[in-house]
Amino acid sequence: MKKENLLFLVIPVSQILILLGNITGKRSLNFWGYGGIVLSVAADLLLLYVLIWSSRREKLRKELQELSYLQETERMQNEMLEAKQKELLDMRSDFEKRLEEIREKLKRGEEEAACLEMDAFQVSLDETRPADYCQNAVVNAILSEKEKEFQKLGIKTKLALMIPRGLKLDPLHLCSLFSNLIDNALEALAEIPQERRELELNAEMKGAYLFVKARNASEKSHAVRKRRKGRGYGTQILQELAKTYEGNYQAGYEKGWYTAVVMVKAV
Structure with missing residues (x-):
């Protein structure tokens, strides 16, 4: 039982002590005395009901919060997977088209033009390789996806991430951590002039804990805005x-x- 709930026990305990005092003091109780005892017992039962109901309501609230959190995490993961799948399909279509162009040029004996096309094709392949922001594949995938939004909004980024592979964090939770930190920053940055759009993201291990710090330019009105x-x-x-x-x-x-810092036990 919570400490604050224990305070409510003072009422029934004090009533019992008063009753014991009257009995041991050989004082007789009249009609009003017995009536008071009955009302006190009724009040105690009502108080007990309120405590139990409040406890159940708090438990239900936490369960709903956890469910909402899991749904939000799953939604973000699905959005990332859908975006990545669409990107891969577009890349495949583009590569097939370019390979066909190279084959046609070779058939026509245009070897020099075909070589130039192959060189350009190799450059495209190099550009599609995911950037290595750190050793952790999950974080790399998230930042590779968010990099498009950084470029779209013209955000200057400064990233310093020292995150190892073997973290004892659920991949979905790790995804949620970075996605929410970055999305919060993007929302604030979208509301200010482009020349002020800057984001710093730092992460490192300190003992058993992973520290992640996001720092972005922001208007005060956005920082204090209610949900x-x-x-x-x-x-x-x-x-x-x-x-x-x-x-x-x-x-x-x-x-x-605006600065946000998250510390989680990761090993």
Whole structure:
């Protein structure tokens, strides 16, 4: 039982002590005395019901939060997979078209033009290889996907990630951690002029804990804005993740910059 709930036991205990005092003191109880005892017992039963109901409601609230978190994580994972699948299909179609062009040029004896086309094709292949931001494949996949949004919004990025492969974090949770940190930053950056759009992302291991810090330019009005419908769940998810992995989440705004730090036990 929670400590605050124990305080409510003072009421029935005090009533029992008063009753015992009257009995041991050989004081007789009249009609009103017995009536008071009955009402006290009824009040105690009502209090017990309220405590049990409150406890069940709190448990249900936490279960709903966990369900919402899992649904949000699954949604983000599905979106990433769908985007990656579409990208691969587009790449395959483009590569098949270019290979056919090279074959046609070779058939026509245009060897020099075919060689130039093959060189350009090799450059395209090199560009499609995922960038290595760190040793962790999950984080690399997320940042490769988010890099397109950075370029689209003209965001200057500074990334310093020292994340090993063998983390004892659920891949979905690791995906959720970085996705929500970055998405929160992107939402704030989209609201300011392009020349001010800067994002710093740092991550490193300290003992058994993974520390991830996101720092982005932001308007104060965005930093203090209350949660809106369909928005604002990223912070709540990060808080729940930190709690799940015996860590901590802190965030704050200062002089045009918003900083969020997540610490989770990862090994």
